[in-house]
Amino acid sequence: VVRQLASQPLALLSARGEVVAQLRDNSRTVTLGKGGELTLAENGAFGIDTSGIYFFAETQPGTTAIGAVSNPGRALLLTGFVGHRIFAQGPRVLLSDMGNRGVRCRIIHFTPLGPRLEKAFEITRPRPASSPFYVEDVDRPMTRVLLRDVWDPPFPSRWRLYDMAEGHLTELGRVTGHAQFLEGDVLEAIDSKPPAPASRSEF
Secondary structure, three states: OOOOOOOOOOEOOOOOOOOEEEEEOOOOEEEOOOOOOEEOOOOOOOOEEOOOOEEEEEOOOOEEEEEOOOOOEEEEEOOOOOOEEEEEEEEEEEEEOOOEEEEEEEEEEEEEEEEEEEEEEEEEEEOOOOEEEEEEEEEHHHEEEEEOOOOOOOOOOOEEEEEEEOOEEEEEEOOOOOOOOOOOOOHHHHHHHHOOOOOOOOO
């Protein structure tokens, strides 16, 4: 997420290392993909998902546009919402903000007719604080949300897991470094992998 443009040009890359967006020096103009442009609000938030397909941008104070990098002109506007993290699974995108009492989330479905709001929900923080509370990652089916509950020392920060279907928040333990969902069951993948052929040494 970029909230303040640097004094030098800045390029944002996808997980594949491709340039997805460029921020001009001393400007609020963002160039997307192969030339599409949009203008951010003063100190407006901007981000892309790891695939480099979708973006969000605070185009007016408190108003966030979310759309496809390839077609920024057909973005969906969310009023009263400032994005912090964006996650995509196929045509479905989850956009979240950051708060100290809770996190608001929006799921947007990108259809051939354009983006539409599929679901809006809020995850309440167990204990409000002045420190950040935000989404760290989302699983592939987009049914569970991993959150970082940040606390200042000497109190430890905590990982929390939110189940969208049940609306239940579970504590996972203390934060140490970073965490993310795996693409699948590692143990199952190992068990299903055929054994490697035995090697033969020749003398």
